[in-house]
Amino acid sequence: MRTLTISQAMNEALHEEMRRDPAVYVVGLGLYPSDGDDATSGLVDEFGERRVRSAPNDEALIAGSAVGAALVGMRPVAEFYLADFAFNALDEILSKAGKWRYMHGSNAGMKLPIVFLQGIGGYVGAAAEHSQSPLALYWHSPGLKIVAPSTSYDAKGLLKTAVRDDNPVMFFIHKFEDSGPVPEDEYLIPFGVAEIRRDGADATVVATSYMVTLALQAAENLADRGVDVEVIDPRTLEPLDIDTIVGSVQKTGRLVVVDEDTERCGVAAEIGAQVLERDFAALRAPVGRVANPNLPVPYSPPLEEAVLPSVAKIEAAILATLA
Amino acid sequence: MRTLTISQAMNEALHEEMRRDPAVYVVGLGLYPSDGDDATSGLVDEFGERRVRSAPNDEALIAGSAVGAALVGMRPVAEFYLADFAFNALDEILSKAGKWRYMHGSNAGMKLPIVFLQGIGGYVGAAAEHSQSPLALYWHSPGLKIVAPSTSYDAKGLLKTAVRDDNPVMFFIHKFEDSGPVPEDEYLIPFGVAEIRRDGADATVVATSYMVTLALQAAENLADRGVDVEVIDPRTLEPLDIDTIVGSVQKTGRLVVVDEDTERCGVAAEIGAQVLERDFAALRAPVGRVANPNLPVPYSPPLEEAVLPSVAKIEAAILATLA
Amino acid sequence: MAPTPTGQLELYTLMVRSRAFEEAAIALAAAGDIPGSWLSGVGQEGTLGAISQLRPDDYLTYTHRGSYGFIGRGSDPKRLMAELLGKRTGYSKGKGGRHIADLEHGILGKSGTIGAHAPLAIGAATAVQIRGGDQVVMSLFGEGTSNRGTTHSSLVAASVWRLPVVWLCENNGYMGSVPARAYTAVTDIADMAASYGMPGTVVDGNDVSAVHQAAEDAIDRARAGQGPSLLELKTFRMRAFGESWPELRDPAEIAAWQERDPILLYQRQLTASDRLTVADVEAIRAAAHAEMAAAAEFARESPFPDPAEAFEDLYA
């Protein structure tokens, strides 16, 4: 099977969905002319400047316009380049996209089919305002679906699902992009179905996006030391496939959650709480949280390494649950 | 001792601090002329329009200007009326106020003494965009202190501390404001010191702001049924007095956290995780989370009641931990 | 072009019906029947000169204030009133209160944050442009809201994308009780149009005929694909900021504007030109009041939603 980067896979998904449905359009910054080999490259050549709309630089405008267009039947894909920049649009994303349908009582069957595409992640010396991974910020807020694929295969299939979903979807892509096999034939991946990336009996690690790569590496390293780690990639946080996670923890008795975002009120705290609510007896050690210790992401490589999750930190956290 | 509302107590704190330190000033919406008996009433009469600055209606401007002024030695109090409106300033609050000092390596002793005053809370038919209590959103993000007083006494003492703190402080005041005794003499309340509002042996309830009132009522009701509940008000989430909470849980073996904000990645998940990390054996039942079940706050009274925490829901959660 | 004689009567009737709705809502608020609050639009009904000209398939983005946008588009006063009372029969099934959408009449919703409507208007206009339609998007905002960043970036986008938007700034001179000079850099918001290379026009917002004329030009322009315009309607709100807020403005100023009540002014114009008789005035008013009393009654008698309904409507 051919190998594509995550961006290439997403690019294919966007081409396919825009061909399929004239209601799909893209709006964002730096789309035209394309600056390189990214998710939106080449779209303008095929679909023109009306459907591939390079916007004035105001994220609130971009996000709010996506909401307005969705309200009248379009299916916008709003592109922010980096999740950090979307902070300028949080009223639009949290309170318009996320709550508009509910607060208007789904008036006249109101739908908000919007994909908010955003880059996340550190490890490239981009510093505090270009390295954030604010998944928990959005998961905390009602009405938004949360997707954070870790492979090219998933990125394509989930993006196609996102475009067809009638609700706002936050779609996060890590800077550190992997390549992987992607079939030629069309496929979609449903939301809310976790993928067990590695089977294991001794401890469960939950991770999304680039954290899956780190977790798998940690699992390999520990396998050499006789520790058998299961790695689960939920792929979407909202909806979350908590059943698969609980099932795994019931088997292993140990849970480590890896999250590049800041730890406090983060993904690990939430998944830990849900597991304990489902089965208080399942856990034989506290949930290991491998996350940013509540600091802005620093620039210098040794500092960034000190703050962000790493293979070594994941290994240590797994071993701590087994101590 | 005289009795003041929370707003009156805060108003007194602002008057005192503005008299004490000419670097303190207030900027926000609707400050001049004052619209009623609120935290900023009358300030303009004493301190004039330069230090009590009614701003053009843009929250990003208000928040960002507070950051700029703080950088050159002022101590701004930025007023947003409602926390919901501050969503328009999240890049300024999260990424400027919260991260500026760190990302600039505390250049030349950089300080950011800013108080961001915001109203929170439901229970008044204000609906989705005027009822939020986004404490977790800010607690999740690095660099911000979080204060949410439940009494007039605390509101005054904590606000004075907030104004003198050299860091950005999110100061949340609930719409449902209590009255209580406030001494005439000056006092300050340090951050990070929880108050045990009620001693109890059977279960620990942690709550802030108006949730303390609900929790105390629930505790009284359960006392009639022979259940002895301890109610802890951390008063500040950042810094958090986790020692007091863990100590209480070690005594009671049960923990319920009440939080008006949405549950996912919320305050309850975080406090639960921290307690388990400190003492995995202390808890004899899963942490009870009484929070908004991840919905926008609806308008109609019966719907709002279904979504927000209530005395009855707190009682049920406490009993569930004892079942 | 002035409206036809029938059109004039229809416009006048819309104004009276809006006012009657306001009065009924104010009474309900005073009686404590509205769980939240009501931000009245009494005095600003001249805006109907613009709104009433929209085609059924056009779009409107609305502000936090008043009911005339809904009445002008043909929304059902019963469902509006029921929503204010938090009833299941309301436009938002009791979930929104004064935050109402009426998608069937092209009203996209009411935002809790001011200035958030402008990007929505850009989105609706983008949709029209992509589809190649000739609908128009009318987007209202107050002069206080002209300061929001979203107003600015949306006016930029409307201009560079040449979108069919009619921007309507209702300048009522106050934000809460703060006078406009404390927060607007220019006396005429219409001057902002220069920043966007679009026509900007100051209109007497209480003269509904003048509003009609100016809006007709702007709508024609937008529909013909010639891009956006900015109209500034100088007007005044006759009630306090909201029904649960104190009135802090100078009573003399309020009294002076009372003389320029847009309904009164239009009534004078129409009676002077014999389009309207005293009997007509009375009949229209009576019918409007009966209609809105019935709407209030409907709202009062409607059931509250069941608590379980709180868990519906989040996702499509």
Place this chain on the structure above:
Amino acid sequence: MAPTPTGQLELYTLMVRSRAFEEAAIALAAAGDIPGSWLSGVGQEGTLGAISQLRPDDYLTYTHRGSYGFIGRGSDPKRLMAELLGKRTGYSKGKGGRHIADLEHGILGKSGTIGAHAPLAIGAATAVQIRGGDQVVMSLFGEGTSNRGTTHSSLVAASVWRLPVVWLCENNGYMGSVPARAYTAVTDIADMAASYGMPGTVVDGNDVSAVHQAAEDAIDRARAGQGPSLLELKTFRMRAFGESWPELRDPAEIAAWQERDPILLYQRQLTASDRLTVADVEAIRAAAHAEMAAAAEFARESPFPDPAEAFEDLYA
């Protein structure tokens, strides 16, 4: 008023030193020594005609681009360069990379989001006004950034509060590789001044003398308490958007602007009026290059921070 002869030499020297800093940073980026990236300001040094006139106690808010703001204010090139390399000796102790503040020279910091500086400028100017000082705040932004809502609301605030701000829009015609006509509604950003009731002036940004003249007026005005002004400097960036980005603009356009290099133009002016000899030019350039080579060397030899330092500097 033109600078004094000494002032002219100083200004020229600043421009050359800025360019030398840029060239050293570009070389470090090419060598892979900069963990993040560098957004070069080569070609926009004409802005120094404005920045160089600030008093030591004035304030500057800076954009994402270039080094001339720092060089113009007297920042230490060693510490700037060390920061780009993520070293402990840098202005941010390695925490910020190209996001640098130099509070001792009144530079408030570099934001990762464009448009966020404008409200900071309002805050600094508010401080000046409250204290009754006569400092000036100069605030730079690109023409792309003119679209951000924060730019708008900040210009409103500067005007209604009559703040001592000099707004400096560096219009280099592009946002990334998108040409300005795709996102700005007006050809001259200076026209936006009409929205704010402040003077707006278009200046040839590559003619440092013209920039000097226009900025002098605006600074005087601000310092005298007469309020803000908007200057638009028409200029061009000679490098790609950032050193790790491809160049997608027309090579012919770039070549044409090469002829209008601000340093070259000023050099011609100064040599024509005998202020500068060929030997001066050579000496100034050599000194600048030596200085920046030493800065690069210092940066390269400085230690990285210790991992434990990541846990410092969050709170004061």
